[in-house]
Amino acid sequence: MATGASQAETALVIGGGISGLLAARELARAGKRVTLVEREEPLGGAVGSHQLAGLVLDSGAESFATRTPVVTNLLGELGLEDQIVQPNPLGSWLYLPEGAFRSPSTGVLGIPGSFDDPALKQILGRRGYRRATLDKVLPRSAGSTAKTLGELVRVRMGQQVLNQLVTPVVSGVFSTHPDKLEIATIAPRLLDGLAQYGSLAAASAAQRAASPAGSQVAGIEGGMNRLSEALVDELLNLRVRLVSGFDTIAVDRDPSDGRWTAIQRQPHSGERAAVISADLLVVATDAQTAVRLLGPYLPASALPAVKPGPEVALVSLVLDAPALDANPRGTGLLVSEQATGVRAKALTHATAKWSWVADRAGEGRHVIRLSYGRAGQENSPLSDLALHDDQLVTLGLHDAGRLLGVPLSKSSLVAADVVRWRTALPSTGPGHSQGVAAFRSALEDLDGATAVGAWVAGTGLVAIVTDTAPHIQRFMQRNSNL
Template identity: 55%
Template sequence: MTTSPGAQRRTAPRRPRTALVVGGGVAGLTAARDLARAGLRVTLVEASDHFGGAVGAHEVAGLVLDSGAESFATRSDAVPDLLEELGLSDRVVTPHPAGSWLQLPEGAVPAPKSGVLGIPADPTAPELRKPLGRAGVARARMDRALPARVGAGERSIGGLVRARMGQRVLDRLVTPFVSGVYSTHPDELDVDAVAPGLRARLRELGSLGAAAGALRTASPAGANVAGLDGGMNLLSERLVRDAERLGVKLVTRYDVIALDRDPRRPGWMVIQRQPVNGDKTAVARGELLVMATDGPTTVRLLGTQVSDVQNFTPRSGPRIALATLVLDCPALDSAPRGTGLLVSDDVREVRAKALTHATAKWKWVAREAGEHRHVVRLSYGRATPRGSGPSPEVTLEDKHLISLALGDASTLLGVPIEPEQLVGADVVRWHTALPRTDAGHSARVTGFRRALKDVPDAAAVGAWLSGTGLAAVVADTRHQVRTLLKHHGFDVTPN
């Protein structure tokens, strides 16, 4: 007997019509936008009073500057494609090619430009003689003679580099990079999380240097970067504007205390922590769910609904403080340290782990700042031993951290900077912006996503899952949303 078309329509499952996104950083905004473009009614809730997360803006001495991320890696088309969709392609700019420096105990030297994560692709390069010395270079060259199996089983960047190239390369080249970018020690950094494919290339090519060089050529993460004229904060601003155009309901100051299945209809519901301003507690709903918060929050909220995910709770990320200084300082016109410096942990006379000379790095910042005026940003939050708490600098009051930053900037840039040359300053603090990608992190992410596969109407996105950086976050978020939509019968194609 043939079933009538009408009966087929009545028995076919209805496609979801609504979606709920928890978290309003770039991952959450991108997810909400793509869900809305597929035709769903989307609600996005964000705990803070603004959207964009670590891709935001602040005003210092009349200048609107990036308060977090200032660039994106050009290793993939993920971010450029999104910028094109948002009408921002004409604002893409590249940094000054002068490059960065390393601050070592004996002084500042230009940073080697080959390899990845500070791992040199060519240990015979002349530029390595200053930071490594004769003995360090000789030990690094042994990498080419060692069997490929040496170090291949190491799970951390520190263990891998130490086994292949020695302690000097680790201390002088890799640790400043890792500490500056990830605020952790290489011995606590999961090699597969931050450099996917590095160990496989080592086994294939026979040396860590060759593997690092191959990764840089094929996927130059962090080496080839671009930004936006006006700042990366324009990406968050345009994502919000486009989400509003598509009808997304955007809600701030919505601190989710609980996640549950909606007992009255298919899908999910989140319950808001009691608002402090007297408003009634609100409930937000959606048939599809995308969690776009930090790792510990996502696992905590999903743990009551999804079996096993609580077994994969990541560690909380490091605390970081960014001190931005606007200086009236003609002596910096020559950009004495290129676009900035990464600082060795062995340097004791300064406490910053990195400095960016923004007016030397970005033409648009120099244009907006004006003649002889300079913007420098110092990053605090050096790696500390596990369980010892945050580095002491990040706990300082703003005025004391700004005073410390002035002294550090003068030492790092090699230019006397007096307090009266400070035109304006601001401190931005991040507690969950960077995921803690310690050894075993990749395995926890794999396990978490395997457990979440049993929940066909939910997805999770964010840097703790995709890896650090806008390129990784945007690519993974759009992939996860497409997968979620395809499972429910939506006709989607890669953007």
């Protein structure tokens, strides 16, 4: 431990996404003098905004899961609790090789919670439906050792459930295939439910029932970007120093006093360099950056074999299209990778989903958002992500018309924007949770430094909010005599 001072007074947070903002908030509330540095501007990471046709819309996350109250509680602390809104109860759809179908209304992650839903027979076919119902009679040990969500579903319910129900949901939400999604990372309670109830359907139903009544998600009037804005406002009130436009090259620890120094450059200003020092260091970045910065101070055995998370391109369209007033596909669709004629993996009909968006857009005007970037196609020159923005907009207009069943032409397009996320989603493959655990365990033996973020906490706001504040509190306690 360092001996230069009786208590750590200063802290440096690298990364200005939600986890970084939350970490800075916790440190500042504990009385630390905090500096937060971020490469991009504005702050907030994947919880940001953009403007189209006079509308301020979410450029990333547009809702949060309500299975626990942690995000709701945070919004209450930030004065936004009365701004929480529920999506319109129109339901979502699936776009399969056979066409568009209403999504089953039970279960989680596309896993049916009941076999009584008549939509299942349409979606799965007679043979697929019969195979799925074997879940009720299989021994509870079947699938209990599965490592990935795909393996679990395939063993319990069969390939058709995996292809037609689970894969479209997982691909649309997490930008990966269920065979690459570690259960321990994304849905550990499913295996617990399987052991308790003896069937995957019952476990899925129980997990859904554990959510508050009504929708499993909620939003904020004006967009989730207001969460980032509120956090930034609070940090400014707490006198946190916010620095954007700097990329951290490396961090160094002075062995004489234990202080951490970040060496940074400003790419947009002629590579100008800067140095910032503090008693405590919190790295709130993607996995690759965190391992690059902290790896030299940890044993090689503790460094996880991190891979880049999936890339995603979000195409937002503002349309003058009164034919969409009937909300023909509910709040949107998740698209099977086996469907032809459509390249998008998901579509959100924002004006159908959120009343506040419809009110601000006006009569006959609609906001549609499509997601592109199938897992496994990232480096292909034929990938949708390789298209230029204007090409993606043209593709999005075509796909929106096909998915919604309403002809759309360029004459109906009022405005469009493409937002590309390259590090927003963490990799969640087999072994990820063990690698994260080893990394964080090693960090406990490194004075004055730690890491937070989606790659260690898990995907989604609930996971990040649940993890960040308690972890920073334990970190400060562990380093209280620095």
